[in-house]
Amino acid sequence: MRKHIVTWTWIFALAGLLWLSAAQAASEKLSGPAPDFTLKSASGANVKLSELKGDVVMINFWATWCGPCRQEMPLLEQLYAKYKPLGFTLLGINVEEDSSKAGQFLKDVPVSFPVLFDSANQVSKLYKVNAMPSTVLVDRDGNMRFLHRGYVPGTEVEYANQIRALLKE
Numbered sequence: 001m002r003k004h005i006v007t008w009t010w011i012f013a014l015a016g017l018l019w020l021s022a023a024q025a026a027s028e029k030l031s032g033p034a035p036d037f038t039l040k041s042a043s044g045a046n047v048k049l050s051e052l053k054g055d056v057v058m059i060n061f062w063a064t065w066c067g068p069c070r071q072e073m074p075l076l077e078q079l080y081a082k083y084k085p086l087g088f089t090l091l092g093i094n095v096e097e098d099s100s101k102a103g104q105f106l107k108d109v110p111v112s113f114p115v116l117f118d119s120a121n122q123v124s125k126l127y128k129v130n131a132m133p134s135t136v137l138v139d140r141d142g143n144m145r146f147l148h149r150g151y152v153p154g155t156e157v158e159y160a161n162q163i164r165a166l167l168k169e
Contacts, residue, residue, distance in 0.1 A: 027158060030144040034059075034136065037123045039093065039116035042103065047091065047114055050142065055089045056166040057138040058159070061124055063096050064105045066132040068151035073109050075156040079163065080113040086167050087140070091116055095124045095132075135159070139166050 034057075038048040049057065060076060062069035073092075080090040090113040094102040099117040106115060118124055127136060131149035137159075139145050146162050148155060 027155075028147045028149075030136070030147050032144055034138045034142055034144045035123075035126045037126060039118055039123060042106065042115040042117070047116055049091075049138075052089050053142045054140055055087050056083075056140055056163060058088070058090045058163070059093060059127070059136045059138065060090065061093050061095055061118075061127070061129045061132065061134045063094060063132055064101045065096075069133040070105070070109070071153075072133060072151045072156065073111060077111045077113065079156065079159055080111070082160075083163050083167065084113075088163055088167060089113070093118050093123060095119075095121055095129070137162055137166060139169060 034049060036048065036050045038046050041047050049059075058076075058079070060072075062073070064070065076090060076092065080088070084090075092111065092113055092115045094115060095118050096102060097119050099119055102115065102117070116123075124134075127134070133148075133151050135146075135148040135151075136144055137146040145166060148159070
C-alpha cells in the first residue's frame with residue numbers, strides 16, 4: 001500500500017512540474033517583421049497592420065467558443081484603456097467563420113479596441129496560430145517580439161510588463 005502512495009505522489013509531482021513548465025513555455029520571444037495584413041473591423045473600416053507602425057501593437061486571436069478568450073477579454077480592455085494614451089494599440093482578431101457570434105458576445109462584453117474579423121482564417125494561418133487565444137506583441141518598428149499561446153489568470157501581468165518594456169524603447 002505504501003508503495004502505491006509513493007508512486008502516486010511521484011506521478012502528481014511530475015504532472016505538476018510538467019504543467020508548470022508548460023505554463024512557462026506559453027510565452028516566447030520572437031524576432032522578425034510582423035506579417036502585414038488588412039482586415040475589416042466591427043465598425044466596418046479596414047485596418048492595416050503596417051499603418052500602425054510607431055505604436056506598440058498587441059494582436060490577440062480569439063473566438064467566442066474559447067473559454068480563456070472570453071475570460072481575458074475584459075482584462076485586455078483594461079490594458080488597452082491604460083496604455084493607449086502612450087502609443088499602444090490592441091487588435092482583437094476573431095477567427096470564427098460566423099462573425100455574428102462575435103458581435104453578440106461583444107454586446108455582453110463591450111470593448112473599445114478594434115475587433116477585426118478573420119473569417120477565412122488567412123491572418124491566423126499567416127501567424128501560424130495553433131492555440132486559442134494566441135497573442136503577439138509587435139514593437140514600434142513593426143517587429144514581432146513576444147508570443148503567448150493560451151491564457152491562464154495572471155498572464156495579463158506578463159502582458160503589462162512586456163507592453164511597458166516595448167513602450168519605453
